[in-house]
Every structure is written in structure tokens, then in C-alpha cells.
Amino acid sequence: MRAPETTFSYPYPHPAVTADVVVFTIRDGRLSILLIRRANPPYQGDWALPGGFLDIDEDLDACAARELAEETGISGVYLEQLYTFGATHRDPRERVISVTYYALVPQDALATPRAASDAAEVGWHAFDDLTSLAFDHTEIAEMAHRRLVAKLDYSTIAFQFMPEAFTLSELQCVYEALRNQPLDKRNFRKRILSLDLIEETGRKRRNGKHRPAREYRVRHPKRVEIIK
Amino acid sequence: MRAPETTFSYPYPHPAVTADVVVFTIRDGRLSILLIRRANPPYQGDWALPGGFLDIDEDLDACAARELAEETGISGVYLEQLYTFGATHRDPRERVISVTYYALVPQDALATPRAASDAAEVGWHAFDDLTSLAFDHTEIAEMAHRRLVAKLDYSTIAFQFMPEAFTLSELQCVYEALRNQPLDKRNFRKRILSLDLIEETGRKRRNGKHRPAREYRVRHPKRVEIIK
DNA sequence: CCAAAAGTGTTCACCGTACACCCATGA
DNA sequence: TCATGGGTGTACGGTGAACACTTTTGG
Numbered sequence: 001m002r003a004p005e006t007t008f009s010y011p012y013p014h015p016a017v018t019a020d021v022v023v024f025t026i027r028d029g030r031l032s033i034l035l036i037r038r039a040n041p042p043y044q045g046d047w048a049l050p051g052g053f054l055d056i057d058e059d060l061d062a063c064a065a066r067e068l069a070e071e072t073g074i075s076g077v078y079l080e081q082l083y084t085f086g087a088t089h090r091d092p093r094e095r096v097i098s099v100t101y102y103a104l105v106p107q108d109a110l111a112t113p114r115a116a117s118d119a120a121e122v123g124w125h126a127f128d129d130l131t132s133l134a135f136d137h138t139e140i141a142e143m144a145h146r147r148l149v150a151k152l153d154y155s156t157i158a159f160q161f162m163p164e165a166f167t168l169s170e171l172q173c174v175y176e177a178l179r180n181q182p183l184d185k186r187n188f189r190k191r192i193l194s195l196d197l198i199e200e201t202g203r204k205r206r207n208g209k210h211r212p213a214r215e216y217r218v219r220h221p222k223r224v225e226i227i228k
Numbered sequence: 229m230r231a232p233e234t235t236f237s238y239p240y241p242h243p244a245v246t247a248d249v250v251v252f253t254i255r256d257g258r259l260s261i262l263l264i265r266r267a268n269p270p271y272q273g274d275w276a277l278p279g280g281f282l283d284i285d286e287d288l289d290a291c292a293a294r295e296l297a298e299e300t301g302i303s304g305v306y307l308e309q310l311y312t313f314g315a316t317h318r319d320p321r322e323r324v325i326s327v328t329y330y331a332l333v334p335q336d337a338l339a340t341p342r343a344a345s346d347a348a349e350v351g352w353h354a355f356d357d358l359t360s361l362a363f364d365h366t367e368i369a370e371m372a373h374r375r376l377v378a379k380l381d382y383s384t385i386a387f388q389f390m391p392e393a394f395t396l397s398e399l400q401c402v403y404e405a406l407r408n409q410p411l412d413k414r415n416f417r418k419r420i421l422s423l424d425l426i427e428e429t430g431r432k433r434r435n436g437k438h439r440p441a442r443e444y445r446v447r448h449p450k451r452v453e454i455i456k
Numbered sequence: 457c458c459a460a461a462a463g464t465g466t467t468c469a470c471c472g473t474a475c476a477c478c479c480a481t482g483a
Numbered sequence: 484t485c486a487t488g489g490g491t492g493t494a495c496g497g498t499g500a501a502c503a504c505t506t507t508t509g510g
Contacts, residue, residue, distance in 0.1 A: 010322065013284045014242035017314075017325055056241045056323055060314035084312045084327045086245075086288035094238065095284055097245055097325070099312045169462075186464070187500065209509035210461040397489070414491070415473065437482035438487040 015086075015095040019064035020051030020137070022082065022144035023074065025105040026161050030126045031177050033141060034072055034105075035133070037121040042092050043134035047125070049141070051098070064101040072122055078104040078160040082144050090136045098135075102144040104160035107170075152178055156197060159218055165201050167213035168192065243314075243323040247292040248279030248365070250310065250372035251302065253333040254389050258354045259405050261369060262300055262333075263361070265349040270320050271362030275353070277369070279326070292329040300350055306332040306388040310372050318364045326363075330372040332388035335398075380406055384425060387446055393429050395441035396420065 023034035035047040050071040054063045061079070069075040082100045090096065127145060132138050151157045152175065161174045172188050192198070199219050204212040251262035263275040278299040282291045289307070297303040307329055314325040355373060360366050379385045380403065389402045400416050420426070427447050432440040 010244045010281050012281065014244050015282065015284060016238045016242050017245065053238050053240065054243065054314070054325075056243060057316055059316055060312065060325070081311060083309060084288065086282070086327065088285055088287055097282075097288070097327070099314065099325070167462090184501070185462085186502085189463080190465095191499085206508080208461075209459075211463080211507035213462060395489085412474075413489090414475085417490080418492095419472085434481080436487070439480035439489045441489055 013095075015097050016091075017054040017097045017099065018051050019054060019060060019067055020049045020098050020100050020140065021064055021068050021079070022049055022100065022102040022141050023068065023072065023105060024102065024127075024144070024148060024161075025124065026107050026174050026177050027124055027126075029173050029177055030128070031145075032124045032126050033130070034074075035123060035125050036071060037123075038134055046132075046134040048134035049100075049137045050122075051100075054099075060099050061101075064099075068103060074103070074105060074109075077106075077109070078157075082140070082147060085136055085140060087136065098140070100140050100144070102148065104148075104157065106161055106163045107174075108163040149178060156195065159197070162218075165203070165215045165217050167205050167215060169213060171216075241323075243325050244319075245282040245325045245327065246279050247282060247288060247295055248277045248326050248328050248368065249292055249296050249307070250277055250328065250330040250369050251296065251300065251333060252330065252355075252372070252376060252389075253352065254335050254402050254405050255352055255354075257401050257405055258356070259373075260352040260354050261358070262302075263351060263353050264299060265351075266362055274362040276362035277328075277365045278350075279328075282327075288327055289329075292327075296331060302331070302333060305334075306385075310368070310375060313364055313368060315364065326368070328368050328372070330376065332376075332385065334389055334391045335402075336391040377406060384423070387425070390446075393431070393433075393443045393445050395433050395443060397441060399444075
């Protein structure tokens with residue numbers, strides 16, 4: 001550390017620090033992310049990730065959760081740190097270090113996210129249709145997507161997208177949306193059930209003019225963690 | 229973003245930002261990390277990770293590389309961002325956000341790292357013998373270790389520990405040190421060679437009173453990347 | 457009885473694992 | 484000739500992938 005230890009704090013200029021969040025969900029069978037249209041310059045009118053400045057006495061994780069709640073009304077969801085972006089001119093106003101997170105929101109939990117005062121608009125956007133976002137947020141969203149897809153293979157992260165009760169077909173749709181490819185129904189069900197992670201609720205889901213599907217729930221919701 | 233857009237910069241206090249690096253190598257068949265004994269308070273006399281404050285016009289990655297070079301003389305090695313630690317009181321002096329990295333140093337490249345002016349001492353320590361470090365650096369080192377071990381399974385990261393020319397036995401020692409368990413020689417060689425990533429140099433290594441070992445090198449040193 | 461999604465087993469190829477002996481060299 | 488690490492092949496079991504038909508309901 002280069003700080004002169006005799007002074008209270010490091011005497012050189014400090015950068016600003018923000019937490020920004022890539023919020024994923026599955027809507028209509030498509031992976032989607034939540035964006036905010038910027039009400040003010042820079043990038044006024046562009047879509048951006050929810051996020052904001054770190055309070056000086058606030059933990060990083062708490063900042064991400066708070067900004068998410070303030071700007072979109074979403075709370076209580078899976079939230080994990082992704083990466084820290086700190087290129088020197090990523091924000092034209094001043095030096096800003098962005099500690100980024102990604103969040104996974106269950107399919108049903110969303111109704112409509114509410115817009116906060118400093119956001120002109122909040123909305124879900126299909127990930128595949130993203131055009132360019134404000135700042136370096138496109139790059140951030142792409143990294144979050146790569147991480148999410150990679151984690152599918154060695155974790156049970158996909159369950160974070162499910163409501164409390166769900167059917168195996170719904171779960172399969174989530175996997176298919178994330179991988180962007182169809183899966184074999186029999187192999188999928190075999191693999192999921194062999195994890196011994198979900199159990200039948202006993203109820204059935206009537207969903208149209210066809211055979212009703214069994215409902216399942218996660219056995220121990222507290223620890224839907226990495227398996228492997 | 230909550231910043232009033234009419235002012236040039238965010239008017240609330242900014243935290244300090246540091247880059248800290250967990251430097252790994254293999255010494256005498258043991259995974260080791262490079263530590264610096266702190267010359268000044270806080271934690272005076274304790275061992276800590278190399279690292280230091282971010283310059284206001286410097287990229288994060290550049291800061292990590294610079295601090296590593298300044299404090300230990302090591303440069304040109306594999307360096308990857310790990311995680312960002314930002315608990316509110318992790319540094320007693322002021323609010324400090326630590327963007328952490330880990331580095332992998334080839335076995336031979338090291339002679340002795342040189343100590344910088346503000347470090348009383350620099351030295352390699354067997355990872356398994358670590359006692360507690362300054363700040364939250366123990367936690368950081370443990371996370372880096374978990375990441376390193378996890379990456380062994382789906383990447384070719386272990387080659388970063390190898391000098392330009394090496395034998396298969398040496399490579400196997402590296403894997404064994406990282407996993408902390410012995411591997412079958414035949415299976416190991418089969419797996420490594422099937423990657424088609426290394427080639428014989430044509431030379432042999434004479435290393436005592438026994439059969440000489442073939443030397444290998446990485447085929448395309450530029451892209452020893454994730455394989456899977 | 458027809459349309460639509462739910463539900464169900466078997467076969468095969470591949471890969472990771474277990475396992476033991478001969479080879480080349482220096483002393 | 485002996486001690487030491489270098490170098491080699493096969494057999495087995497488990498896992499992931501391919502693949503098609505019957506069941507249950509609503510209209």
C-alpha cells in the first residue's frame with residue numbers, strides 16, 4: 001500500500017464506485033433483461049442497466065440490492081457479483097468503477113416493474129434483440145449472459161427462474177431458452193429428477209385442452225446451490 | 229444513477245479503490261503464494277497480499293499489473309480478475325474497495341522477488357501453511373484458491389505454471405499440488421496428450437541417474453485458453 | 457374422436473478410471 | 484547390477500445422447 005500511514009486517508013483523488021445489475025428473467029420462453037431508459041445525459045434516452053452510486057457506509061452487495069429495489073421494485077431475488085469494470089473513460093462525467101452483479105427473477109414474480117423518479121421508463125427486453133446500451137453496459141450484459149449459460153452446466157441456477165410451483169415442461173422451457181436449443185424431453189426429466197432436488201406437490205396443473213401436468217417444488221428452497 | 233447531471237461529478241464521498249493480487253506458483257511441489265510483510269500500521273508486521281491504490285487515470289487491470297511489478301518485480305504473467313471485496317470496515321483507515329486479481333507464475337521464473345521500499349519483506353509461503361493475513365486477505369486468498377482449483381477441470385490454466393520447456397512428470401506434479409492428491413501416470417499422460425496442446429521439443433531432460441524425460445512445450449503459446 | 461401436451465425405457469457410444477510391467481540412465 | 488524415475492495399453496463401468504409411442508384431458 002502506498003498510503004502514507006500518518007494521514008487518515010489516501011490523499012489522491014478517489015474514483016466513484018457504482019453497483020450495476022443485469023436482471024434476467026424468462027418471458028414468453030425468451031431470456032430477457034430489465035433495462036431503464038435514461039432520463040438525463042449522458043446517454044439521455046438510451047437504455048441502461050439499473051444501478052447507482054455506492055454509499056460510503058454501505059456494503060457492495062447491499063448497494064446492488066438497494067439500487068435494484070429503488071429503481072425497479074424488485075427484491076428478494078438471487079443476486080451474485082459478476083465482474084468489476086473500470087476502464088478509464090467508461091463514464092464521460094468522471095472516473096467510475098462499476099462493480100456489476102446479475103440477478104435472476106422468477107417467471108411470475110414480476111407483474112410490471114415500477115419506474116423510479118430518475119428513470120424515464122423501465123422494461124423487459126428480449127436478450128437477443130438488444131441493440132446498444134448506454135456506457136459499456138452492452139459488454140456487461142454479454143458477460144453476464146456468458147456466466148449464466150456456463151453455470152447452467154455445473155449448478156442448479158436455473159431453478160432461480162422458477163416460481164414456487166412449476167411443471168417439468170416449464171423448467172425445460174427455461175433450460176431451452178437459456179441454451180437456445182431444444183432438449184430431449186425424456187433425457188431432461190431423467191437428469192432433473194435424478195438430482196433429487198425437487199418433489200411433487202401432489203397437485204396438477206390444468207393448462208388447456210390436454211393432459212394436466214404434475215406440479216413440482218424445490219425440496220429445500222434455502223439451499224438451491226451449486227451441486228456438482 | 230442518482231448523480232445530479234448538472235454537476236460535473238457525484239457530490240458524495242468516494243471510497244478508495246485498490247487492486248490486490250494473489251500470486252500463485254508451485255515451489256518444491258507445493259502450491260505457494262507471494263506475500264509482503266507490512267512495514268507500517270495497520271497490521272504492521274503482518275503478511276499481506278501485494279497491491280495498492282488505483283491511480284485516477286489508470287485502468288484496473290493496469291493497476292494490478294503495476295502494483296505487482298512495483299512490489300515484487302514480477303511482470304508478464306497470467307493475471308485475471310477474481311472478485312471485488314467491499315465490506316464497510318475491511319480497512320480501518322478509510323473505506324476501501326479492493327478489486328482483487330490472481331496471478332500464476334511459472335515455476336522457474338522467480339529466482340527471488342525483490343522487495344519494494346514500502347514492504348519490509350517479500351516471500352513465498354506454502355498455501356497450506358498460511359496463518360492469518362492482514363485485512364480480509366485470508367478470505368481473498370481462499371477464494372482465489374477455490375477459483376484456481378475449479379478452473380483446473382475445465383481449462384488449461386495449469387500450463388501457466390510451466391516454464392517454456394517441461395516434462396510430463398513436472399506437469400503432473402503441478403496438477404497434483406493443485407488438487408492435493410496423486411494422479412495415475414498413464415491416465416494423466418493420455419488426457420494431456422489428447423488435448424493436442426503440447427508438442428515434443430525433441431530434446432531430453434537428464435535429471436539424475438535414471439532414464440531421461442522427453443521435453444515438451446506448448447504448441448501455440450499465445451492462446452493457452454479455456455478448452456473444455 | 458380429435459388435438460395437444462404429459463408422461464415413460466432402452467440401447468449405444470464414449471470417456472474416465474483402475475491397474476502392472478519394461479526401459480534408459482548414472483552410479 | 485541396481486536404484487530411480489520415464490514410459491506404455493487394456494478392460495470395465497457409468498454417463499450422456501438418441502429415439503417413439505401411450506395417456507389424459509378439453510372441445
